[in-house]
Amino acid sequence: MESVLRKYRGKGFKLTPQRIAILKFLDGNTSHPTAEDIYTEIKKKYPTVSFATVYNTVQALRDRGELLEITIDPQRKHFDPNPSAHHHIMCTGCGRIADVFTDYSKALTLPEEVTSEFHVTGNHVDFYGVCSDCRKKTN
Amino acid sequence: MESVLRKYRGKGFKLTPQRIAILKFLDGNTSHPTAEDIYTEIKKKYPTVSFATVYNTVQALRDRGELLEITIDPQRKHFDPNPSAHHHIMCTGCGRIADVFTDYSKALTLPEEVTSEFHVTGNHVDFYGVCSDCRKKTN
């Protein structure tokens, strides 16, 4: 879609072919890819693309609030092009990460001993479970 | 305390001097140390200790359910010798991680679209904020 690119034009964000490919790959992507996932995909069209470009681009997007770093997986970072407040569930079998769009903000209040010490700026709920595919396999 | 060691005697868990030092360091420790934090501490008494021993020991403890891996920090893993269900808040200034003992389990229900796909086994809430020390500094 052109709309993906329109968002970045004239904002001091250079739209190079590699970046455009990354933006298109991320646009609407709910798979929570790792840097390697992105790299592997972009490499199909731009075989000379480097990891540095992938990391540079996700950092630039993160700095603009267009992308989140997900820490749910102890092994590596995952990236999420949906920067709106939501949560995640990871399958402990295959590592797949899915979205959870429930708003828990009302319930996630903190005790006074914490709020007196911290100015709270955000929260994120990690759920863990086993997906249906993995349940079939282990059965 | 001897009680720390008593828990592991006669359970196929060898109590070597290095492990005892690690267990004592972790016992009641609420600082959520990294592997390096543990290594640095144990090295004071056992200068030849290796990272492999630290990682081997925390893995053994994790496998026994005596220790949790905390993923709240995108930079590195932290370890928590308190395996009971609780949550964390990290200061985005200094990286300090504090405990949150509120029980949110009642509120953290998942929509049917998620529960139909995942057998949920656990959850963890990450809070982010700025601690009072860091607020002073930035002011």
Next chain:
DNA sequence: TCCTATCTTGGAATAATTCTATTATATAGT
């Protein structure tokens, strides 16, 4: 079209973690 700040790239550097082969030792069983 030209200029230049910004980007891309390969490769090196860094950092976190895991692996491997060897040596050492805690502890169960005698």
Next chain:
DNA sequence: ACTATATAATAGAATTATTCCAAGATAGGA
């Protein structure tokens, strides 16, 4: 207390994730 052996400690290499760097390339404003 002694021994045997399963388990652990160690150094260092390997792996993996991520960042840094210097040199050449280019997007996009003037």
